[in-house]
Amino acid sequence: MYSSETVIGLGTPSVKNKPIEQLVWPEEGLHAIPDWVYTSDDVYAREIERIFHGPTWNFVALEAEVPNSGDYKRSYVGPTPVVVSRAEDGSIHVFENRCAHRGAEFCRHTRGNNTEFVCPYHQWSYDLKGNLQGIPFKRGVNKLGGMPRDFRNEDHGLKKLAVTTRNGVVFASFTHDMEPIEDYLTPEILKDFDTVFNGKKLRILGFYKNELPCNWKMYHENLKDPYHATLLHSFLVVFGLLVAGNRSAMVADSKRGVHGTMASAKSDSLYAAVDADKKKEMRSFHEGMVLKDERFLEYVKEFDSEWSVTMQTIWPNLIVQREMNTLGVRHIVPNGPNSMIMLWTMFGYEDDTEETTRHRLRQGNLMGPAGFLGLEDNEAMKFVQEGVRRSVTDRSVLKLDSENIGTADSLISEAAIRAMYKHYREVMGF
Amino acid sequence: MLPGFDKKPIAHDKALAARAAVEDFHAEYCAVLDGGDIEQWPEFFTENCVYRVTEYENAAHGFPAGLIYAEGRNMLRDRAVAISRTQMFAPRQMLHFVSNVRILDVTDEEIVAQSNYMLLQTLVEGATTLHQAGRLFDRFARNGAELLLKERQAIYDTAMIANDLAYPV
Numbered sequence: 001m002y003s004s005e006t007v008i009g010l011g012t013p014s015v016k017n018k019p020i021e022q023l024v025w026p027e028e029g030l031h032a033i034p035d036w037v038y039t040s041d042d043v044y045a046r047e048i049e050r051i052f053h054g055p056t057w058n059f060v061a062l063e064a065e066v067p068n069s070g071d072y073k074r075s076y077v078g079p080t081p082v083v084v085s086r087a088e089d090g091s092i093h094v095f096e097n098r099c100a101h102r103g104a105e106f107c108r109h110t111r112g113n114n115t116e117f118v119c120p121y122h123q124w125s126y127d128l129k130g131n132l133q134g135i136p137f138k139r140g141v142n143k144l145g146g147m148p149r150d151f152r153n154e155d156h157g158l159k160k161l162a163v164t165t166r167n168g169v170v171f172a173s174f175t176h177d178m179e180p181i182e183d184y185l186t187p188e189i190l191k192d193f194d195t196v197f198n199g200k201k202l203r204i205l206g207f208y209k210n211e212l213p214c215n216w217k218m219y220h221e222n223l224k225d226p227y228h229a230t231l232l233h234s235f236l237v238v239f240g241l242l243v244a245g246n247r248s249a250m251v252a253d254s255k256r257g258v259h260g261t262m263a264s265a266k267s268d269s270l271y272a273a274v275d276a277d278k279k280k281e282m283r284s285f286h287e288g289m290v291l292k293d294e295r296f297l298e299y300v301k302e303f304d305s306e307w308s309v310t311m312q313t314i315w316p317n318l319i320v321q322r323e324m325n326t327l328g329v330r331h332i333v334p335n336g337p338n339s340m341i342m343l344w345t346m347f348g349y350e351d352d353t354e355e356t357t358r359h360r361l362r363q364g365n366l367m368g369p370a371g372f373l374g375l376e377d378n379e380a381m382k383f384v385q386e387g388v389r390r391s392v393t394d395r396s397v398l399k400l401d402s403e404n405i406g407t408a409d410s411l412i413s414e415a416a417i418r419a420m421y422k423h424y425r426e427v428m429g430f
Numbered sequence: 431m432l433p434g435f436d437k438k439p440i441a442h443d444k445a446l447a448a449r450a451a452v453e454d455f456h457a458e459y460c461a462v463l464d465g466g467d468i469e470q471w472p473e474f475f476t477e478n479c480v481y482r483v484t485e486y487e488n489a490a491h492g493f494p495a496g497l498i499y500a501e502g503r504n505m506l507r508d509r510a511v512a513i514s515r516t517q518m519f520a521p522r523q524m525l526h527f528v529s530n531v532r533i534l535d536v537t538d539e540e541i542v543a544q545s546n547y548m549l550l551q552t553l554v555e556g557a558t559t560l561h562q563a564g565r566l567f568d569r570f571a572r573n574g575a576e577l578l579l580k581e582r583q584a585i586y587d588t589a590m591i592a593n594d595l596a597y598p599v
Contacts, residue, residue, distance in 0.1 A: 001556045002592045008555050110487060206488040206495025210591040234516045289511070292504035341590070346495045361499045365509070370483065370497045370595040372512050378594045379519045 003213035003339040009390045012039050012338065016389055020046065025430045030418040031402060032395045035388040038215035043428070044337040050427050051316050052078025052334065057164065057171040057184050059318035059331055060084050060094055062345060064168060064202040065111065070128065073111040076333045076343075077172055078317070082161065083107045083117070084170060087128040092165065094172035095130035095158035117158075130158035167197035169329075185314065186253040192261045192310040195303045196322050201350035205360065208344045210369040214381035216317075216334040217420075219342070222377055223313045224260045224416035226250045226408070227400055232380055235372045238289045239297055243267070249307075250416050252406040257419030258315035266299050266308040266324070296362050299324045315420075323373075325356075326363040338385060344368060431489055432583055435544060435567045438535040445533045448541045452531050452570065455577045456545065460526040463597060468514045471598065472506035475579045476571050479503055483584040483599050486564075497595060509598070519596045525550040525558075526599070528566065541570040541577065547584070549599060551592075562586045562599065 016035055020042035026032040037043055052058060060075040061084040072085045074097065081097040099106045099119035106119040116133060117126045125134040132153040140146025161172040164181045171181055178184065185193060212219070222228065226248065230237055237243055248264040291297060299308050302325065312320040319330035327348060333341035346368075348360045367374045388396070398421075401413030405422060408415040424430075440448075455474075462470045475481065482496035500506050527548040535542040544567055551561035564586030570577040584599040 001551065001553055001559045005557055005559055005592075006555075007557055204493060206484065206493035208485060208495070208497055208591070209589050210593060212593055232518060234518075235512060238516060289516070292507045293502060296505065296508065357494065358501070361494055361496065362501060362505070364495060364499055365505075368497055369591045369593070372509075372517065375594045375596060376518045382593060383520075 001213075002211055006213075009386075012041075012389055015392075016394075017041055023430065025425065026395050028395075030405065030421055031397070031399050033398055033421065034395050035391075035393075037217065037424075037430075038385060039337050039389050041337060044334070046428055048078050048080075048334070053080070053174045054427070055173070055175040055178060056316050057173050057178060057181055058316065059169065059314065059329065060172045061092075061170040062168055062202055062204070062329065062347065063092070063165060063170060064204050064347065065345070066092065068113065070113045070115055071111070072107065072114065072117075072128075074107055074109070076331070076341075077161065077174065079334055081105055082172065083130075083158075084172075085117075085128045085130070091129070092163055092170055093129045094161040094163050094170070095126075096161075098159065099124055100132060100156045100158055101135075126158055130160050132157045167194060167199050168202055169197055183255075185259065186255045188251055189253050189259045189261060189312065189314070192263065192305070192307070192312060192322075193314075193320060195305050195310070196320055196327060198303075202347045203350045203352060203357070205346040205348055205357065205364075207346070208368050210342050210344075210378070211335070212340050212342060212378055212381055213338060214340060214385040215337055216332050216340040217424075218381045218384060219319070219330075219332055219340065220258075220260075220313045220315070220420060221417050222381060223262055223311050223319060224250065224252070224420060225414060226262055226411040227414065228380070229262075229264075230411070232376050233373050235376075239291065247306075248411050250408040250411065250413060252408075252416045252419040254406070256315070256423045257406050257416075258313075258423045260313040260416050260420075262309075262311045262313075262416075263307040264309045265306060295359070296365065298359070300356075300359065321367060323366050324363055326360050326367060328364075328367065338389060342369075431565075431585065432567050434569075435534055435542060437532075438542075440533060440536050444536050448533045448536045448543070449531050451572070451575060451577055452533070452541060452543045452545075452568070455570070456528040456531070460528060464523075464525055468597065469507075469510045471510055472503050475503045475506055475582075477503050479506070479579055480581045480583075481506060481579075481598075482582070483586065483595070485589045486585055486587050487589065489583070489585045497591075498598060506598075513597065517596070519594070521554055522596060523552040524561075524597050525552075537572075539572055540580075541568075541572055543568045543570070547599065559592065560588070561592060562588045562595070564588065564599070566599070 016039040058077045066086040069088045075084050083097050085093045097105045097107050101124045104121045123136050138147050162176045164171050166181045246264050251261040253259040310322045317332040321328040328346040331343040366372050398414050401415045404415035406419040459474050481500040483498040484496045528545050530546040532544045549562040552558045567583040569581035571580050
């Protein structure tokens with residue numbers, strides 16, 4: 001069921017959707033999150049303006065999606081539709097999907113190849129870099145009508161965004177004086193980002209898309225919350241992919257505290273041994289379960305990394321997934337306070353063998369909207385959104401590892417979420 | 431749309447008999463899924479089956495990824511056990527509707543068929559919603575009247591999934 005099909009409690013009660021000037025952060029500071037960050041229309045509007053349209057680098061594509069000159073892809077910066085285009089000289093351009101003339105969203109195909117963009121309404125045409133090329137009847141007909149003499153095509157191109165790439169990953173920004181992407185990501189995040197995006201050519205394996213009936217920030221929080229991993233995902237525990245006590249890390253970047261890497265190292269044996277005292281804490285644990293097809297759990301070490309799993313949250317709209325050998329990016333498209341769209345692109349490398357590709361596809365069953373783990377996250381976040389939107393209580397508790405903000409030494413910590421909200425409050429003025 | 435699923439010329443009586451067998455199979459298969467008997471579901475497949483659920487764009491452009499991707503009945507058994515015993519998701523009712531069964535090819539050992547499907551979902555508080563609409567591309571092993579799926583590719587048009595897909599197609 002899409003969020004728009006909610007039957008009971010359609011629309012947010014006014015107490016959870018107050019005017020922005022009435023919103024006050026709770027006195028607990030970073031040890032509480034007020035519900036209104038997830039439910040307020042005003043807050044959402046300010047997020048789009050100050051975060052997605054503000055000084056951030058937003059993921060828009062993998063270069064492998066537009067490998068050839070003329071290739072294009074519909075994409076989004078925040079909720080705003082953009083087009084990613086590869087020009088004749090190999091450069092990548094990102095512009096608004098809005099004709100400069102009357103505003104039509106001219107690019108209708110998810111992806112494709114063309115030599116120019118032509119708006120279907122009045123056939124204004126743009127080159128692959130978004131410059132206005134041609135206007136039918138620009139000089140009118142029989143010396144009547146047409147554009148004024150001082151109309152200059154170069155003043156009426158598509159609205160262009162700043163573009164940068166890092167090892168095959170394309171980012172765009174509405175802010176044109178952004179810091180270099182390397183400085184934006186920070187060395188501690190680049191370390192694991194460059195492990196996946198190491199310059200080897202990618203092979204796209206496919207796409208999926210889903211609507212999650214939750215606020216977009218919850219997706220970041222879920223991947224900055226290593227506490228949930230061994231509790232919600234009993235599958236991980238049962239099959240020893242992650243057990244409380246595995247070697248792990250929850251890193252937050254040192255510059256803004258908004259990017260994160262949740263990392264863990266799989267134990268050597270196929271199935272984990274779980275101590276009796278830890279078992280007691282994990283009520284979803286299932287004794288003695290084994291897989292019928294163990295190929296699915298095999299971990300082929302392919303990178304020079306101490307981690308078998310790294311899940312990276314790149315502010316504000318990208319997740320980089322390396323869950324053993326299944327690789328993917330998730331593009332967050334915010335869709336109002338109570339909804340978000342997730343665009344998934346799964347990939348391997350161009351030099352993968354057929355068997356390696358199949359192994360990645362088999363392991364892909366862990367993630368995605370029907371994934372053994374992915375499904376549970378989607379369900380949990382929906383439950384949280386319904387809880388914060390429809391209840392009387394007005395805040396949630398964020399006290400695990402309460403002295404810490406940022407990188408955490410323990411999985412039983414919410415320090416990385418606090419770091420994200422520290423930055424968020426500064427940017428948003430809360 | 432998918433390689434290996436082209437329409438072949440087939441004698442009318444053979445196509446009708448095959449169609450009856452396939453429709454009977456769909457009815458029993460859907461009854462098991464809709465009845466909540468998920469651990470019985472893998473028994474409709476051969477040991478070395480291929481099972482994939484994927485969106486239209488992936489199928490049309492030859493991308494191999496699946497929302498669900500399984501090689502062999504054992505992978506389906508693992509999924510069935512995960513769904514029934516380990517996975518956390520809100521309770522729901524599912525209803526499968528399979529129609530427009532079209533026989534693409536028939537031999538004594540195999541039937542290749544294409545069908546349309548609709549998957550309806552009802553959550554505890556929700557309206558009944560059209561969760562997926564798509565096409566099934568099926569390759570059956572045929573042993574007399576008994577059919578087992580050697581291959582099922584469920585290609586859905588409903589690319590923007592409403593949150594998740596808990597049960598298989």
